[in-house]
Amino acid sequence: MSSFEVIIYEKQGGIAYVTLNRPKALNAYNVQMRDELYEVLGAIKEDDDVRVVILKAAGEKAFCAGADLTEFLTAPPPVFARQARFERDIWGRFLSVPQPVIAALHGYVLGSGIEMSLCCDIRLAADDARFGLPEPGLGIIPAAGGSQTLPRTIGQAAALEILMSGRWIEAKEALKLKLVNRIMPRTNLYGEAEKLAKKIMSYNVETVRAAKQAVWRGMDLSLAEGLELEKRVGQGLMTRS
Numbered sequence: 001m002s003s004f005e006v007i008i009y010e011k012q013g014g015i016a017y018v019t020l021n022r023p024k025a026l027n028a029y030n031v032q033m034r035d036e037l038y039e040v041l042g043a044i045k046e047d048d049d050v051r052v053v054i055l056k057a058a059g060e061k062a063f064c065a066g067a068d069l070t071e072f073l074t075a076p077p078p079v080f081a082r083q084a085r086f087e088r089d090i091w092g093r094f095l096s097v098p099q100p101v102i103a104a105l106h107g108y109v110l111g112s113g114i115e116m117s118l119c120c121d122i123r124l125a126a127d128d129a130r131f132g133l134p135e136p137g138l139g140i141i142p143a144a145g146g147s148q149t150l151p152r153t154i155g156q157a158a159a160l161e162i163l164m165s166g167r168w169i170e171a172k173e174a175l176k177l178k179l180v181n182r183i184m185p186r187t188n189l190y191g192e193a194e195k196l197a198k199k200i201m202s203y204n205v206e207t208v209r210a211a212k213q214a215v216w217r218g219m220d221l222s223l224a225e226g227l228e229l230e231k232r233v234g235q236g237l238m239t240r241s
């Protein structure tokens with residue numbers, strides 16, 4: 001794997017740590033970050049030594065302050081088109097990772113930051129986390145799946161309010177809306193993420209992957225189709241053991 005500049009990749013004891021690393025720009029999501037995430041997620045999904053992934057971010061102030069506005073506002077149309085294409089790819093790549101992915105969120109979690117976290121399986125948040133979709137103020141709608149993943153996560157009405165009004169959400173409300181699984185003091189965030197990762201790792205790898213697959217794939221199906229999927233995935237597990 002080539003060396004990275006705007007993310008940090010570390011692997012220890014079955015856990016892959018991916019850290020967004022542009023703290024001076026509040027980890028704004030630029031094309032380089034997109035390229036590096038694409039590469040690292042591709043490597044992770046093929047790496048059976050990785051049992052769980054933790055996605056986190058460097059610096060005190062932000063997980064990610066959204067798309068990099070300097071690129072965003074100056075990009076000529078062909079670059080913009082490439083960017084839009086790449087965005088689709090990267091979110092697909094997030095969702096194609098068979099290992100459980102835990103997002104550990106702190107500070108500003110805006111725009112692409114929320115969208116990235118919505119492609120993760122579990123979201124843990126520090127009590128200083130603040131969530132927002134600044135897109136309406138920029139005259140755009142989310143381009144990284146947010147208009148689809150947010151309502152699927154918190155329901156249509158709450159998602160529409162956030163998407164149309166741009167209202168920011170504090171950690172406590174994010175918990176109430178089920179945007180995040182749990183909130184905790186900032187100092188506990190990574191310890192809790194690791195504790196959860198280790199708990200997941202104590203179970204059979206195929207079982208955990210099957211549960212992930214059944215839930216994510218089932219979200220797009222009718223209940224009847226989902227039950228069929230569950231049967232198939234469950235039977236697949238039985239024949240493997």
Ligand code: COA
Pocket residue numbers: 024025026028029065066067068069070108110111112134135138
């Ligand atoms: N793209 C590029 N740079 C960004 C950025 C972004 N989305 N968000 C923050 N930064 C940069 C700032 O330009 C600043 O850089 P500088 O120190 O070189 O001037 C640095 O990060 C710190 O940001 P600053 O605005 O000084 O911090 P703050 O605490 O006063 O405000 C925010 C924090 C998040 C409220 C504010 O930075 C902001 O509104 N950012 C834009 C959010 C946004 O619209 N994202 C796009 C979503 S599609």
